[in-house]
Amino acid sequence: MKNTILLLTLLFSVNAFADHSTSKFVWSGKCLNSNCTRSEIEAENKANYQKHLQHIQDLDAEQEEEDREWSRQHDEDQARADALPKYQYKPIPETDNCVTRFYEKASSIIGDNAKEYIDVEEIKSGKCIFGFKLMAEEMCEYFDSFSSMATPDWSEAEWCRYRSELREVYIQYSGLVGTSAFTDAVQAERKAKLKPVEDKHHKIYQNLYEQHLKQLKQ
Structure with missing residues (x-):
């Protein structure tokens, strides 16, 4: 209907009153810029009007069909979207x-x-x-x-070996610590046993450290 109103308005404003002095209402055809009787002009205009009206109706029908096709396609797309599995958050592994x-x-x-x-x-x-x-x-x-x-x-194996030897010494005195039996003499005895363990570890650790430095420089 919008097309009908627009085109009819355009036709009437441009061609409908082409010659006011002779009362000719010629849009197109054999009577355009020629000598025709009034009845011939009216017949020509009527035929042209019907032709343009049919064209406008055809355009409206095409537009309606396009609208129906767009609506159908939209409904199908929406249905497919609704059928898709809903997104669920999954943490990135x-x-x-x-x-x-x-x-x-x-x-x-x-x-x-x-x-x-x-x-x-x-x-x-x-x-x-x-x-x-x-x-x-x-x-x-x-x-x-x-x-x-x-x-x-590089030092992990030695660290575990060292901690194991320390534990063996400490276990020997675990029942005495915190009691009156853990005298100064007993403490000195434990310290004497720990010293070779500490000395051995420091020596091994130093050697491992030097080897590690050499490897880093290679």
Whole structure:
């Protein structure tokens, strides 16, 4: 209907009153700029009017069909969108590398979160080193298992060996500490036993450290 009003308005404003002096209402055809009788002009205009009216109606029908097609397509697109699975948030998994694999396996071995006790670092693609955190000497119990999963830090094996020898000495006096039996003489005795353990560790550690420095310089 919008097309009908627009085109009729345009036709009447431009062509309908082409010649007021002779009362000719010619839009197009054989009577345009020619001598025709009034009845011939009216017949010509009537035919032109019907032709344009049909064209406008055809345009309206096409527009209505396009609107129906757009609405149908929109409904189909919406139906497909509604049928899609609704988005659900899934946390992004951690990168699968030697660090994550080590922590996963180590946690299953110790029955606790291995990140609390062990530091792991990837030094090259697919190769990791590990080291125990301070005050986590109980992890030395699993040293062999962890060593099969990653390379121990350069001083880790010695640290575990050293802590094991210290523990053996301390266990000998654990029942005396805090009692009257833990006399100065007993304390001196324990200290004397600890000294060779400390000296041995310092010597081994120094040698390992020097070797580590050489490797870094290579």
